[in-house]
Amino acid sequence: MPGVSWVYNRTGEIEGRLAVGGDDGNLHVLTYKHDKWDKFVRKNGYIGKVVCLVFVKDEDKDQFVIEQFYLNEDNKWCFLTVLPNELQLDGVSVVLHDNSLYVVCGRTKSLEIVNTARVFDLHSSRWSKVDDMQTKRSSCSSVMTNNTVFVGRGMTDGPYFNNFVECADVRDRKWRTIPSTTTDWPPLTSVSNRLLGTGGMTQQWFGSPPSNIVELYDERSTKWLPLPHMTHKRWGHAAFSTQNGELITAGGDGGGYSIESLKCD
Known part of the structure; x- marks a missing residue:
């Protein structure tokens, strides 16, 4: 590698x-x-x-x-x-769905933050353009759940960290916004086809205190609902799900080498 x-x-x-x-x-x-x-x-x-x-x-x-x-x-x-020439960017985010690889946002060599989105077909080895996202960001978090790509967090001009969330259905690939997460810079995670955000920063500037908030996005009410807090406050950490429906968080600033789990059923 x-x-x-x-x-x-x-x-x-x-x-x-x-x-x-x-x-x-x-x-x-x-x-x-x-x-x-x-x-x-x-x-x-x-x-x-x-x-x-x-x-x-x-x-x-x-x-x-x-x-x-x-x-x-x-x-x-x-x-x-x-990545093709126009996507030779620092800080892109990638997510794989079936045989389509979604590549979103990033930052150019001249440090310009962009909102571009592309899809790579693993069968045909071809790239196709997707509508630009509404928010320019670098180092964002993307995840697939229920045939929808969700993109959250990221660094914007300033630099500041954000909590804006956009999503696109894989069938039409049109971006729309949903309510922002409570904290800034939380990684998005799919657990049993449900969208979760964990930790992050309590304020938009780098070095602000980490958070232990865990929240679930409810599509019916279009609100983020609270779940039990993590034991450790952390940002820049790993967050993902296991096959049996557990949420796992690991490492990050504030979390050190620790790993913890939450059963989300």
Whole structure:
């Protein structure tokens, strides 16, 4: 795998094992039945974001690429695609649905934050344009639930962090806004086809205190409803779901190496 600058998005649980990516560029995998970290990776790095699908920078070729990790195929990284010239951006967010890879937002080499969105078809290896999003942002969080792409948080000009949320149905790919999350910079997570936000910053500026808020978006009332708070306040952490409907949060500023779970049924 090339040198990792940033890691976005994830499928948290791979073949019954918890996969976590660290700022050290390594993949850390926890095997539940043994309750220990697998030996083929190091566990001495800062626990950052969960890894399955990643956006990385290939330092050797000075280009951004997207790769996927498979635990059941000799623990190898699989190259998916190089971002096209117009998407050679820092801080994009990616999410995979069926055979379509959604790539949204980012920041140009001149530090301009954009609101572009593209879709890569894994079958045809072709890119197609999607309507621009309403909010320009970098380092945002995207997740798929109920055939809808949700995009939240991100850095805007200033720099400031935001809590704006937009979504697009995969059938028409038209962006619309939904109510903002309570905190700024919370990662969005899909648990049993329900949209959740966890932690984040209590204010819009970098270095503001982290939060332990967990909230669920209710589509009927179009409101964010509170769930039990996390034990640790954290931002910049991993947040994802397991196959049995548990919400997992790991690492982040304030969370350290800790991992905690919440049953959401």
